[in-house]
Amino acid sequence: MPEKRLMTVNMGPQHPATHGVLRLLLELDGEVIVKAEPHIGYLHRGIEKLAESFTYNQALTLTDRLDYTSGLSNNLAYCLAVEKLLGIEVPKRAQYLRVLFAELQRIAAHLLWVATHALDLGAMTVLFYAFRDRETILETLELVTGARLTPSFIRVGGLAADIPDTFLPRVREFVADFPKRVDEYETLLTENIIWKKRTQGISALSGEECLDYGVTGPVLRASGVYYDVRKAYPYSSYEDFDFEIPLGRKGDVYDRYLVRLQEMRQSNRIVGQAAEKLPPGPVAAVDAPQIVPPAKEEVGRDVAALIRHFKIMEEGYRTPPGEVYASVESSKGELGFYLISDGTNKPFRMRIRPPSFVNLGALPRMIKGHMVADVVAAIGSIDIVLGEIDR
Amino acid sequence: MSEHKACELLKAQFPEAVRGVTEFRGETTVAVEKGQLKAVMRFLKESEATRYDLLVDFAGVDLGSATPRFKVAYLLHSMRFNNRLRIETRVAEGAELETVSDIWKSADWMEREVYDMFGIGFSGHPDLRRILLPDDFAGHPLRKDFPLKGLDFEKPFPVCLEEEKGNRIDA
Numbered sequence: 001m002p003e004k005r006l007m008t009v010n011m012g013p014q015h016p017a018t019h020g021v022l023r024l025l026l027e028l029d030g031e032v033i034v035k036a037e038p039h040i041g042y043l044h045r046g047i048e049k050l051a052e053s054f055t056y057n058q059a060l061t062l063t064d065r066l067d068y069t070s071g072l073s074n075n076l077a078y079c080l081a082v083e084k085l086l087g088i089e090v091p092k093r094a095q096y097l098r099v100l101f102a103e104l105q106r107i108a109a110h111l112l113w114v115a116t117h118a119l120d121l122g123a124m125t126v127l128f129y130a131f132r133d134r135e136t137i138l139e140t141l142e143l144v145t146g147a148r149l150t151p152s153f154i155r156v157g158g159l160a161a162d163i164p165d166t167f168l169p170r171v172r173e174f175v176a177d178f179p180k181r182v183d184e185y186e187t188l189l190t191e192n193i194i195w196k197k198r199t200q201g202i203s204a205l206s207g208e209e210c211l212d213y214g215v216t217g218p219v220l221r222a223s224g225v226y227y228d229v230r231k232a233y234p235y236s237s238y239e240d241f242d243f244e245i246p247l248g249r250k251g252d253v254y255d256r257y258l259v260r261l262q263e264m265r266q267s268n269r270i271v272g273q274a275a276e277k278l279p280p281g282p283v284a285a286v287d288a289p290q291i292v293p294p295a296k297e298e299v300g301r302d303v304a305a306l307i308r309h310f311k312i313m314e315e316g317y318r319t320p321p322g323e324v325y326a327s328v329e330s331s332k333g334e335l336g337f338y339l340i341s342d343g344t345n346k347p348f349r350m351r352i353r354p355p356s357f358v359n360l361g362a363l364p365r366m367i368k369g370h371m372v373a374d375v376v377a378a379i380g381s382i383d384i385v386l387g388e389i390d391r
Numbered sequence: 392m393s394e395h396k397a398c399e400l401l402k403a404q405f406p407e408a409v410r411g412v413t414e415f416r417g418e419t420t421v422a423v424e425k426g427q428l429k430a431v432m433r434f435l436k437e438s439e440a441t442r443y444d445l446l447v448d449f450a451g452v453d454l455g456s457a458t459p460r461f462k463v464a465y466l467l468h469s470m471r472f473n474n475r476l477r478i479e480t481r482v483a484e485g486a487e488l489e490t491v492s493d494i495w496k497s498a499d500w501m502e503r504e505v506y507d508m509f510g511i512g513f514s515g516h517p518d519l520r521r522i523l524l525p526d527d528f529a530g531h532p533l534r535k536d537f538p539l540k541g542l543d544f545e546k547p548f549p550v551c552l553e554e555e556k557g558n559r560i561d562a
Contacts, residue, residue: 041523048508049532053539084416211444211470214497225470227445232473322415325448325466325477338450338464351450353466361500390523 020386043390055316064150075154081326081337109331117380158284203366203378213362217333223251316345443467446495459483508533
């Protein structure tokens with residue numbers, strides 16, 4: 001019998017299917033993966049360290065740069081943590097708008113995912129369809145936030161501004177149209193024989209394995225585990241909305257695909273409800289003048305408001321000493337912020353719980369025993385964003 | 392939820408391990424003696440009454456001048472009972488903690504990150520290496536005494552030094 005020889009192949013960090021700068025060291029027996037070792041950190045910017053030298057307002061801008069496909073979800077998670085620390089309540093209108101933004105952002109992130117994931121596996125057409133609709137969302141969000149990638153629009157205490165009049169009609173138009181669009185993606189992929197062969201039975205994880213590896217988000221739910229932060233620990237009035245949590249059964253790449261497509265439909269439902277039920281009122285906490293800066297017109301009129309504006313922008317605000325954890329269900333999984341305050345105007349420690357980082361930890365287990373070509377399918381199915389993994 | 396059920400159980404099961412319970416903004420934190428951490432964690436995961444099957448987060452904290460210098464916090468979630476519990480323990484500089492990566496595999500990478508950022512060791516960890524920073528990186532950046540701009544900020548790049556000497560290094 002010939003001697004068994006293993007070959008080590010380096011995949012990444014410059015590889016189009018690694019979605020950024022992920023490097024994998026693959027140990028191969030022929031074309032079968034014996035061992036995989038992810039190397040990360042190429043995008044490390046020290047966000048947790050930087051945050052310790054920023055005031056709470058400034059640190060918000062860092063969160064945009066975590067998972068750069070869903071900036072608004074990151075803003076939301078951070079603001080929830082700071083608000084919990086401060087113990088302030090955000091007005092209902094702001095809460096509903098936050099939900100609306102977060103869900104639109106989730107759809108945009110999932111569209112980017114379905115586009116690139118299908119492209120990785122050789123189905124190029126999906127990209128053109130998905131990017132068309134993602135563009136609509138980004139333009140709609142740009143109308144409000146003024147940014148496509150780094151919004152920093154959700155602020156501690158509420159929102160940076162109210163929505164313009166043109167926003168809701170566009171959202172309603174999108175909501176009415178979107179289910180048909182999802183049907184289109186489904187006709188391209190769901191029953192596609194090549195797609196099924198590339199994804200079914202690939203890199204399956206059981207529910208217990210997922211929990212063991214700490215996997216959250218669509219990957220966990222594709223394995224049939226009912227865990228979604230929106231339902232488990234409702235935040236920002238998610239309990240007011242009627243939506244379902246789609247679950248998969250087999251936990252393979254195909255089920256993850258199905259779960260994400262269903263999630264887009266559910267998110268669309270939430271966006272519709274938020275747009276219909278949107279209550280009137282202020283979009284930032286009115287009873288917290290030391291945290292929420294005054295409106296622009298007020299600053300021009302009233303010297304006290306001007307001073308307050310400067311004070312908030314220059315010095316920030318002090319938070320009571322203590323530690324809190326707040327998390328949201330981002331498009332990738334549970335995104336959490338663990339903030340420790342020592343009573344000053346800067347976080348003593350800001351720990352980010354990145355879903356992609358934890359989910360990627362399960363990748364070696366997922367692809368063990370599969371073919372090299374399946375690695376691309378597995379990486380795509382976790383939906384990683386390196387900005388969040390490396391921080 | 393002022394009376395956290397798992398808290399009472401822990402107090403009954405490990406009377407000398409529990410050093411204090413903190414409630415803040417509806418979150419419960421139990422401070423645990425370092426020596427009994429592993430036993431406490433195993434109990435929390437395996438006991439039918441608690442079932443903390445998901446290690447959500449693991450964070451290190453440098454308390455600066457305090458002794459013991461470091462604090463680590465484990466955030467647990469129970470699928471069955473749908474609640475969270477934070478367990479924290481203190482570690483002195485140079486001391487090691489026992490790994491919990493054999494209880495939850497997710498701890499593997501999280502402990503590597505804490506090691507990378509704070510230099511806290513974990514005994515029994517299967518593969519304790521730096522994870523985000525390069526292997527030859529000096530220092531542990533999330534320590535409070537690590538300068539924000541880095542240790543080598545003032546140092547010129549080796550390339551520049553060579554050029555100052557008049558050497559062309561791109562040839």
